[in-house]
Amino acid sequence: MTLRPYQIDAIARVQQCYREGARAVLLQLPTGGGKTHAAAEGVIAPSLSRGRRVIFLADLEEIILDTVQRLRALGLDAAPILAGRAACPTAPVQVASQQTLVSWQRRGIEIPPADRVILDECHGAAAETVRALLGHLRERGALLLGLTATPARGDGLPLDEFDRIVCGPQPRELVAAGALVPCEVLSPGSMLDRGIAMDPVEAVLTLGAGRRCVVFAPHGAEARRIAGDLTRAGEQAVAVLDSMARDERRGVRARLEHSEVQHLVTVRALQKGFDAPVLDCCVLTSACTVTSYLQSVGRVLRPSPATGKADALVIDLRGAVYQHGLPLDDRAWSLAGGQGRAAASVDGGPDLRRCKACHAIFPPRTVCPRCGSTLIADPRPLRVQRAEMFAQSTVPVSVRAQRYVDGTVRAMVARGMRAEKAAQVARAKAPQWAREALEQLEAKGNQRVA
Numbered sequence: 001m002t003l004r005p006y007q008i009d010a011i012a013r014v015q016q017c018y019r020e021g022a023r024a025v026l027l028q029l030p031t032g033g034g035k036t037h038a039a040a041e042g043v044i045a046p047s048l049s050r051g052r053r054v055i056f057l058a059d060l061e062e063i064i065l066d067t068v069q070r071l072r073a074l075g076l077d078a079a080p081i082l083a084g085r086a087a088c089p090t091a092p093v094q095v096a097s098q099q100t101l102v103s104w105q106r107r108g109i110e111i112p113p114a115d116r117v118i119l120d121e122c123h124g125a126a127a128e129t130v131r132a133l134l135g136h137l138r139e140r141g142a143l144l145l146g147l148t149a150t151p152a153r154g155d156g157l158p159l160d161e162f163d164r165i166v167c168g169p170q171p172r173e174l175v176a177a178g179a180l181v182p183c184e185v186l187s188p189g190s191m192l193d194r195g196i197a198m199d200p201v202e203a204v205l206t207l208g209a210g211r212r213c214v215v216f217a218p219h220g221a222e223a224r225r226i227a228g229d230l231t232r233a234g235e236q237a238v239a240v241l242d243s244m245a246r247d248e249r250r251g252v253r254a255r256l257e258h259s260e261v262q263h264l265v266t267v268r269a270l271q272k273g274f275d276a277p278v279l280d281c282c283v284l285t286s287a288c289t290v291t292s293y294l295q296s297v298g299r300v301l302r303p304s305p306a307t308g309k310a311d312a313l314v315i316d317l318r319g320a321v322y323q324h325g326l327p328l329d330d331r332a333w334s335l336a337g338g339q340g341r342a343a344a345s346v347d348g349g350p351d352l353r354r355c356k357a358c359h360a361i362f363p364p365r366t367v368c369p370r371c372g373s374t375l376i377a378d379p380r381p382l383r384v385q386r387a388e389m390f391a392q393s394t395v396p397v398s399v400r401a402q403r404y405v406d407g408t409v410r411a412m413v414a415r416g417m418r419a420e421k422a423a424q425v426a427r428a429k430a431p432q433w434a435r436e437a438l439e440q441l442e443a444k445g446n447q448r449v450a
Helices: 005-019 035-049 061-073 098-107 128-139 171-176 200-205 220-232 246-257 290-300 382-392 397-414 419-429 432-449
Strands: 024-028 054-058 078-081 093-097 116-120 143-148 164-167 183-186 213-216 237-240 263-266 281-284 312-316 353-355 360-362
Touching: 005 024, 005 035, 005 164, 024 035, 035 054, 035 061, 035 116, 035 143, 054 061, 054 098, 061 078, 061 093, 061 246, 093 098, 098 128, 116 128, 128 143, 200 213, 200 220, 200 281, 213 290, 220 237, 220 263, 237 246, 281 290, 290 312, 397 419, 397 432
Parallel strands: 024 143, 024 164, 054 093, 054 116, 078 093, 116 143, 183 312, 213 263, 213 281, 237 263, 281 312
Antiparallel strands: 183 360, 353 360
């Protein structure tokens, strides 16, 4: 077995869940953590050695054919099930298209027997047809294993197809183990409600100069425009869209690896099922869910020993980092809805700082880890910054509140307002925290008088 120690541990915990009575277990490993390899050596191979049959479900033809090749390379007898291709029902491992088996079920075509069902990218399997297929397979006695880096549905609802969840190591642990590379993020000063901080073409040519970039555009027309402008600027780029044929997409990956193509531009087509470790820069142009954010950035986090890749760069033109945190942040996952919040989040958002010199985003510190500048900005709302300072202060909040109101009164009086009127206005217009503190102080005083 060639599994890494964390993969062996994760599979052992999955098996323990089954021994404890679970029928459907979700395995979470960060992008680049080797989910398919862990399932192949830790679940599929042992199952075949015991005479069991396996169905591996995926939703993209490229993932299905790549998985068949990887399983066969491990000496496992695997065959694809795809529309328009002849099936091989005798193979003990069937790597099947979700859509094809759903179609078979609807038309009454017999689905191959399975003792184990492995569902790839299981966070996206919320469709009623897929749930019905999984229910049918489980009714026949199959145990279900879901694989994903991001166990969070786009609609925020729970992943109730599963009984238990097993989470692997945090991304920073995989960086330390050499399974992922470190990552820097450049971003505007806050999350933008509309528009982006700069043209993606300019971002690639300046901030991403010398790197191999994957740009995630908002729609196909913009992806083609970006690819064309980059090529005209002397940087060979290709737009990879959902409509691109599988063989053509494979050709693009080969050209990228041979330096015939430098940049890829896409919308969603490369978020999963496309591994090109030579990519070392990700450009984000849209607001996104935590799943699409992490899946997109994950395209550039894999190491590439052949090119000596040392790190990755994320150019976040919309400011998604302020919503979802840094890509390598620790995250808490569960089967409940609304998952994936960065562990370092405070008051609803990540606790981050921004370098005014190079635009890097990082956890709180006084010196930029990217360029060494001491010009550090705190992009969080002022109310959050003030609350943090107040929490660290030894001055009672009621004293601070009275000082705030007194200072406002003095300023109003200096501008010619009567003292009595200034006191009323200052109190009425004081921040909520000041008003609440003074009200609580007055309430305590009234209680003592009573």
